[in-house]
Amino acid sequence: MRTNISLEEALEVLLKESTTTEAIDVPILDALGGVLVEDIVSDMNMPPFKKSSFDGYAVRSDDIHNATEDFPVTLKVIDFIPAGHVSSKEIGEGEAIRIMTGAKLPKGADVIIKFEETQFTKETVTIYKGYPSNTNIVRVGEDMEVGNIVLKQGDVIDAQDIGVFATLGKAYAKVFRKPKVAILSTGDELIDIHQPLIEGKIRNSNSYVIAALVKNNGGEPIMLGKCIDDIEIIKEKIQEALAKVDIVITTGGVSVGDCDLVKDAFQEIGADMLFWRVKMPSSKYIVVAKYQKKLLIGLSGKPAAAYAAFEKIVKPVILKMMGRIEQEDTL
Numbered sequence: 557m558r559t560n561i562s563l564e565e566a567l568e569v570l571l572k573e574s575t576t577t578e579a580i581d582v583p584i585l586d587a588l589g590g591v592l593v594e595d596i597v598s599d600m601n602m603p604p605f606k607k608s609s610f611d612g613y614a615v616r617s618d619d620i621h622n623a624t625e626d627f628p629v630t631l632k633v634i635d636f637i638p639a640g641h642v643s644s645k646e647i648g649e650g651e652a653i654r655i656m657t658g659a660k661l662p663k664g665a666d667v668i669i670k671f672e673e674t675q676f677t678k679e680t681v682t683i684y685k686g687y688p689s690n691t692n693i694v695r696v697g698e699d700m701e702v703g704n705i706v707l708k709q710g711d712v713i714d715a716q717d718i719g720v721f722a723t724l725g726k727a728y729a730k731v732f733r734k735p736k737v738a739i740l741s742t743g744d745e746l747i748d749i750h751q752p753l754i755e756g757k758i759r760n761s762n763s764y765v766i767a768a769l770v771k772n773n774g775g776e777p778i779m780l781g782k783c784i785d786d787i788e789i790i791k792e793k794i795q796e797a798l799a800k801v802d803i804v805i806t807t808g809g810v811s812v813g814d815c816d817l818v819k820d821a822f823q824e825i826g827a828d829m830l831f832w833r834v835k836m837p838s839s840k841y842i843v844v845a846k847y848q849k850k851l852l853i854g855l856s857g858k859p860a861a862a863y864a865a866f867e868k869i870v871k872p873v874i875l876k877m878m879g880r881i882e883q884e885d886t887l
């Protein structure tokens with residue numbers, strides 16, 4: 557087993573040993589932060605119809621083009637269209653329809669005049685300025701058109717992309733599966749966060765920090781809790797986890813003390829030992845092994861060291877498994 561290697565070497569080994577997860581369809585909200593596996597092509601225009609961008613009046617530009625403050629034009633109001641409704645009427649010469657933002661433009665109209673720029677009664681509207689055709693109207697396909705590639709393979713899905721899926725009526729997105737990461741904290745001194753403090757003990761904070769980091773980086777944490785410094789129990793817990801996850805992370809028990817058993821546990825279950833100790837000032841005790849296709853990563857128990865090692869060593873692995881980075885990006 558290699559020992560005392562540089563961070564660059566450690567990353568090279570880790571990224572070589574980690575592979576992208578399989579592509580799966582997930583509900584769009586679960587795809588947030590995931591990498592899109594295929595291009596998304598729009599099968600619709602958005603908006604699908606010409607619509608008003610203001611609350612106001614739909615009119616004909618021909619009727620109002622001579623309107624001024626001194627010589628305003630008064631039109632007859634023949635209908636009212638809230639958003640989501642359509643008018644069966646067609647605007648003729650001298651007519652207008654009261655319309656709300658987002659409503660479909662009625663036949664005959666080619667301009668929307670905002671309320672604030674008019675004087676109106678129930679039956680009439682008076683307009684003081686002319687506007688060219690298409691003013692204040694959202695054109696069909698202004699946001700996207702049939703056949704547009706609206707999201708590209710390799711995009712990291714953000715909140716706005718989720719909106720695109722929703723607009724297209726797609727409830728699922730195809731992304732690389734979130735890596736499942738089991739987290740086990742070792743140490744006789746550990747008690748659960750729900751337990752009162754006892755002399756000589758501390759609460760297991762590492763499991764929560766590591767789980768939060770896994771989550772933050774797009775992985776799925778699986779908390780295995782804590783276990784005592786007993787090699788048989790550590791082995792058993794790791795073996796159980798290996799059946800269900802892509803990566804097992806342990807904290808504690810990786811330095812040189814009498815109770816530092818994690819390295820031996822990895823070895824005794826038959827894992828390939830990749831390296832132990834990395835030349836990093838913030839966290840030198842790290843042990844990494846591979847069991848079949850799964851990575852076993854033993855981080856230091858010292859909370860600050862475990863955090864630093866996660867950021868430097870584990871995060872790139874999770875990102876690579878999710879298809880978010882290539883090896884070269886991190887070196």
Ligand SMILES: Nc1nc2c(c(=O)[nH]1)N[C@H]1C(S)=C(S)[C@@H](COP(=O)(O)OP(=O)(O)OC[C@H]3O[C@@H](n4cnc5c(N)ncnc54)[C@H](O)[C@@H]3O)O[C@H]1N2
Pocket residue numbers: 741742743745746758759760761762763807808809810811812813816839840841855856857858859861
């Ligand atoms: N003789 C030597 N002793 C130590 C050396 C050394 O070179 N020679 N290195 C020190 C350094 S540096 C580090 S880092 C630690 C690494 O120790 P371990 O990774 O084996 O971790 P533990 O001994 O199990 O714990 C270290 C520290 O962190 C606390 N801890 C452990 N687990 C948790 C948890 N889940 N939540 C919160 N806190 C935790 C633990 O109580 C210890 O205080 O070794 C030094 N020793």
Ligand code: MOO
Pocket residue numbers: 836837838839840841856858861
């Ligand atoms: O050098 Mo220790 O490994 O992290 O603090």
